[in-house]
Each structure stands twice: as C-alpha cells, then as structure tokens.
Amino acid sequence: xxxxxxxxxxxxxxxxxxxxVLLVAPLILLFYKTFEEGIAPPFEAITxxxxxxxxKLTLLTxxxxxxxxxxxxVICSLLLVRHKWKGNWLIDAVxxxxxxxxxxxxxxxxxxxxxxxxxxxxxxxxxxxKVLFSTPGIILACVFVSxxxxxRETVPVLQxxxxxxxxxxxxxxxxxxxxxxxxxxxxxxxxxVYGVVLSTARVLGEFGAVSVVSGNISGETQTLxxxxxxxxxxxxxxxxxxxxxxxxxxxxxxxxAMNLLKRKxxx
Amino acid sequence: MEAHAxxxxxxxxxxxxxLPGVGAGxxxxxxxxxxxxIVLLPLAAMLDKSLSEGxxxxxxxxxxxxxxxxxxxxxxxxxxxxxxxxxxxxxxAWLLVRDNFPGKxxxxxxxxxxxALPTIVASLILIQLWGxxxxxxxxxxLTRTAIVVALCFxxxxxxxxxxxxxxxxxxxxxxxxxxxxxxxxxxxxxxxIFPNLLPGLAAxxxxxxxxxxxxxxxxxLFAGGKPDTQxxxxxxxxxxETGNEVGxxxxxxxxxxxxxxxxxxxxxxxxxxxxHERAQGAGAGGLTVMPVADGGMETLDxxxxxxxxxxxxxx
Numbered sequence: 001x002x003x004x005x006x007x008x009x010x011x012x013x014x015x016x017x018x019x020x021v022l023l024v025a026p027l028i029l030l031f032y033k034t035f036e037e038g039i040a041p042p043f044e045a046i047t048x049x050x051x052x053x054x055x056k057l058t059l060l061t062x063x064x065x066x067x068x069x070x071x072x073x074v075i076c077s078l079l080l081v082r083h084k085w086k087g088n089w090l091i092d093a094v095x096x097x098x099x100x101x102x103x104x105x106x107x108x109x110x111x112x113x114x115x116x117x118x119x120x121x122x123x124x125x126x127x128x129x130k131v132l133f134s135t136p137g138i139i140l141a142c143v144f145v146s147x148x149x150x151x152r153e154t155v156p157v158l159q160x161x162x163x164x165x166x167x168x169x170x171x172x173x174x175x176x177x178x179x180x181x182x183x184x185x186x187x188x189x190x191x192x193v194y195g196v197v198l199s200t201a202r203v204l205g206e207f208g209a210v211s212v213v214s215g216n217i218s219g220e221t222q223t224l225x226x227x228x229x230x231x232x233x234x235x236x237x238x239x240x241x242x243x244x245x246x247x248x249x250x251x252x253x254x255x256x257a258m259n260l261l262k263r264k265x266x267x
Numbered sequence: 268m269e270a271h272a273x274x275x276x277x278x279x280x281x282x283x284x285x286l287p288g289v290g291a292g293x294x295x296x297x298x299x300x301x302x303x304x305i306v307l308l309p310l311a312a313m314l315d316k317s318l319s320e321g322x323x324x325x326x327x328x329x330x331x332x333x334x335x336x337x338x339x340x341x342x343x344x345x346x347x348x349x350x351x352x353x354x355x356x357x358x359x360a361w362l363l364v365r366d367n368f369p370g371k372x373x374x375x376x377x378x379x380x381x382x383a384l385p386t387i388v389a390s391l392i393l394i395q396l397w398g399x400x401x402x403x404x405x406x407x408x409l410t411r412t413a414i415v416v417a418l419c420f421x422x423x424x425x426x427x428x429x430x431x432x433x434x435x436x437x438x439x440x441x442x443x444x445x446x447x448x449x450x451x452x453x454x455x456x457x458x459x460i461f462p463n464l465l466p467g468l469a470a471x472x473x474x475x476x477x478x479x480x481x482x483x484x485x486x487x488l489f490a491g492g493k494p495d496t497q498x499x500x501x502x503x504x505x506x507x508e509t510g511n512e513v514g515x516x517x518x519x520x521x522x523x524x525x526x527x528x529x530x531x532x533x534x535x536x537x538x539x540x541x542x543h544e545r546a547q548g549a550g551a552g553g554l555t556v557m558p559v560a561d562g563g564m565e566t567l568d569x570x571x572x573x574x575x576x577x578x579x580x581x582x
Contacts, residue, residue, distance in 0.1 A: 007452060012366065022420055023380055026393050072298070079294055083294075083295075085295065095302070097310075099530075100523070100526040101526065102480070102519070103386075104483045105523060106309070109309035113313075147305060205387070205388070207385060207487075229387050240391065248384060251388070255377070255383050259376045
C-alpha cells in the first residue's frame with residue numbers, strides 16, 4: 001500500500017510541478033511585475049494614443065473576422081456532414097491547413113499575393129486599394145488563421161445529433177429555412193459557440209501572420225500583440241506588460257467560457 | 268468526412284435535411300470560393316515565388332547555411348518537446364482522470380491556457396521566470412533551452428487532451444484482473460494501460476510536433492534570433508525583412524511539407540487506432556446513434572481535432 005501511495009505522490013509532484021513552473025508561476029509573475037508600482041503606469045500606457053488604437057484595431061479584426069468565419073463554418077459543416085460529394089475530403093483537408101502552417105508562413109503567403117509584383121498588385125493599385133501594411137491585410141491574416149475552428153467544432157455535433165428531428169420537422173410541413181432556424185441551429189448552437197470562442201481567442205492573439213502583413217506602424221497598423229512586442233523591444237516595459245496583462249485577462253475570460261461550454265455540452 | 272458518414276446510419280436521401288434555401292450547389296460554390304481566396308491563392312503565390320528562379324535555386328536556398336541550420340534546429344527541438352510532453356502530458360492526464368485532489372478542476376481548466384494565451388504573451392511571461400531577472404536565478408533566455416521551454420508551453424494541451432478521453436473511457440476490469448493475478452503497478456501500466464493509450468498518445472504527440480515546427484511568437488522574444496537560436500520560423504521572418512522573398516518562400520514550403528507529413532501520419536494513426544478498437548469489438552456497434560456519455564466533452568476539445576473524426580468512425 002505504501003508503495004502505491006508514494007508513487008501517487010511522485011506522479012502528483014511531477015505533473016503539478018511541471019504545470020507550476022511552465023504555466024502558473026510565469027503568469028503570476030507577469031501580473032506581479034506589471035502592478036509592482038501600482039496600477040497607474042500600465043493603465044496609462046494602454047490608454048495612451050497608440051495603446052488605445054491598438055486595442056480598437058484588435059477589436060475591429062475580431063468583429064470582422066469571427067462572424068465571417070462563423071457563417072462560413074456553419075455552411076461548410078452542413079455541406080461536409082449532410083451532403084455527400086466527391087470533393088468533400090479535399091475541402092476537409094484544406095480547412096485543416098491553417099492548423100498546420102506556421103503563422104509567419106501565412107503572413108508571407110499574403111505578403112506575396114498582395115505585395116509588390118504579387119498576382120493581385122496591378123488590379124489593386126489601379127483600384128487604389130491598399131491591402132498590405134493597412135487594415136485589410138491584417139483582417140485577411142486573421143481570417144486565414146481562424147478558418148478551421150467553427151467547422152471543427154460544429155461537424156462532430158452535427159454528426160451526433162443525427163437527422164431524426166429534422167425529418168420530423170419536415171414531415172410536419174416545415175420548409176428548409178424553418179427547419180434550420182428552429183431545429184438544426186438550436187441543436188448545434190453550443191458547438192458553434194465553442195468554435196466562436198476559440199476563433200476569438202486566436203484572432204485576439206494572432207501575432208506572426210499579422211506582424212508580416214501589417215508593417216507594425218504604431219498608431220496605424222499595430223494590433224495589441226504587436227504593441228506588446230514593440231514596447232518590449234523599445235524597453236517601454238509598462239506598455240508591454242500592461243498590454244500583455246490585458247491580453248492575458250482576455251485569455252482567462254476565454255478559458256472560463258470554454259469550461260462553461262464544456263459543462264453545458266456534457267450536461 | 269465522407270468515409271465517416273458511411274459508418275453512420277443515414278436516413279433515406281429524400282428525407283435528409285438539405286442546406287436550406289440556397290441549396291447545396293450554391294453553398295458548395297461559396298465554400299470553395301472562400302477557401303480559394305483566403306487560403307489557397309496565397310499559398311499558391313508563395314509556391315510560385317519559391318520556384319520563380321528554378322528548382323536548383325530553391326534547393327540552394329534550403330540546403331545551405333543558416334536556412335539548413337534553422338530547419339535542423341527546429342526539427343531537433345520539436346522532437347525533444349514532443350518527447351517531454353508525451354511523458355508529462357500523460358502524467359497530467361492521469362492526474363486529471365485517476366487522481367483526486369483539491370483544485371483538480373482548476374488544473375483541468377488551466378491546461379487549455381496555452382491555447383487561449385497569445386503566443387507573444389507566452390514569450391513575455393516565460394522571460395519573467397526564466398529570463399535575466401529571474402527570481403529563481405535561472406537565466407535561460409536567448410539559448411536553445413529557451414526554445415524547448417517555449418515549445419513545451421505552447422504544445423502542452425495537445426497530449427493531455429488527446430490522452431484524457433481515452434483514460435476516461437478505459438475499462439478498469441483489465442487492470443483489476445491483472446492486479447488480482449499479481450501484476451505490479453508498473454507492469455499494469457506497461458502491459459495494459461500504455462497499449463490502450465497509444466493511439467491517442469501518438470496522435471497527440473504528432474499534433475504537438477506539428478504545432479512546434481511552425482511556432483513563432485513564443486520563441487521570438489524568449490529565445491531570440493541569434494544565429495545559434497534561430498529556428499525556421501524566425502529565419503523566415505528575417506529573410507522577409509531583408510527582402511529575400513525567394514529564400515523565405517523556399518524555407519516556408521519545406522516547413523509546410525514537414526507539417527503536412529505530420530498531419531498525414533496523424534490520419535494513419537487514427538485509422539490504425541480505429542481498427543485496433545474495432546478488433547476489440549468496441550467499434551462494432553454500428554447502430555448506436557447516441558453519443559457516449561462523455562462524448563460531448565471529447566468532441567468539444569480543441570486539442571484533439573482528430574478525436575472528432577475518431578468519434579465519427581466509432582459510431
């Protein structure tokens with residue numbers, strides 16, 4: 001008995017120790033360092049012109065990229081699960097691509113498509129649209145990285161719920177849209193919402209892809225994660241820490257939402 | 268997806284719910300167009316750029332000097348990280364499923380922190396504990412060790428979330444039988460638990476490895492871009508800044524291919540895992556429509572995308 005007890009404590013020490021030194025202690029230390037000299041320095045740094053602009057730009061990317069990918073994700077899940085087609089495996093594979101590609105590589109690919117000598121450059125220049133080093137490029141990068149989430153979370157739920165209720169609705173005379181709004185969407189809603197939460201987290205924190213296409217110009221094309229990097233490299237630590245803490249708090253909110261949704265789904 | 272659909276009891280086609288209003292054809296058009304514009308066209312432009320000066324030049328760009336070194340470095344570091352997280356991820360999953368201690372639900376929640384936390388913030392917090400102002404006096408910032416630590420951080424959830432559902436589902440009868448026949452704890456783990464966990468563990472490790480290969484933000488500030496700590500993604504970033512677009516594209520293509528091989532391996536592992544299960548009779552019941560009791564939690568797991576598909580096949 002004593003041997004199994006000691007091995008249990010050994011496992012606890014290893015597992016919890018690993019989490020402590022890797023996750024918990026560094027995070028607590030960040031909060032401590034940020035507020036070491038009170039709440040004023042980091043607060044002033046984020047509410048300065050550039051900080052506030054970065055926050056607004058980040059929120060704008062979320063507001064545009066996440067709804068786009070949510071609508072796309074629901075349509076795509078319905079197609080993959082409910083409509084057999086020869087090309088479905090290919091769609092499925094392409095949707096997983098953003099998971100496999102490094103963020104910098106995503107940024108580079110957009111940089112090449114929309115940049116100088118890029119395929120789209122002549123047409124865009126003529127139309128007077130600037131994609132690179134401006135907001136559209138940043139949004140494109142955020143859309144790219146968050147393509148898979150809603151699809152990946154909705155597909156299994158759609159598979160699980162089956163088609164019986166939908167058939168019943170149809171038998172009772174509901175048309176396609178009615179069935180979708182009243183039966184299918186309520187049944188898959190937590191899957192969709194979970195996907196939305198994950199997309200939001202990814203877009204809020206996206207760094208690599210955005211850093212390549214945005215040019216990181218303070219007060220213009222700087223999102224919050226880029227603000228953290230630039231301020232850290234310029235030794236403006238209150239700014240870097242303040243923005244990092246803000247992003248960490250948002251991440252904790254996302255975590256809580258994830259756990260709430262898991263419990264809802266399990267119930 | 269098609270293959271999975273084949274395992275489910277499918278209603279007669281005429282009764283099946285179709286995409287409302289717009290119809291499947293239009294929906295499919297929208298999806299294909301969206302994926303082409305957002306994902307495929309940029310990647311095609313990059314492939315085109317990487318080969319724009321011929322295949323020989325492509326090869327020169329990836330097989331020499333700093334490019335080769337950065338690719339080798341990230342491969343080695345990702346392998347080490349995959350190994351470390353295979354061990355610690357399994358231990359943490361074990362604690363979450365088989366152990367009981369105060370604060371367990373908090374532990375379960377914070378495992379996903381690396382998914383939610385922006386990578387650049389990960390870099391910043393790791394510097395606080397393991398950088399030059401370290402309160403414990405360990406300064407590993409700007410070294411290769413820092414690369415490994417940063418990658419361990421961002422890939423931690425993958426193995427835990429892949430192993431956890433398998434541990435929850437695992438039948439404890441076999442372990443009890445083994446124990447009653449006199450097997451010790453380690454023998455039970457090696458002969459019974461480990462073989463059952465292997466498919467999930469392998470898929471989780473492969474996912475962690477694939478993620479580690481491309482990681483950028485968390486490595487950037489913590490490990491830096493000195494020649495001997497420069498991983499492939501950082502190298503690509505620097506080549507973009509110095510205007511070597513062909514070189515950056517070539518290394519990107521190699522990195523992308525390595526990740527795709529990894530995803531392909533994951534698919535193979537899943538097939539193997541499903542067959543393994545079917546051989547044991549678990550996957551034989553093709554008539555169950557209801558998900559398993561904890562299926563909801565499993566499928567909602569971001570770290571285990573592969574499980575979605577496994578679920579589909581299991582039904």
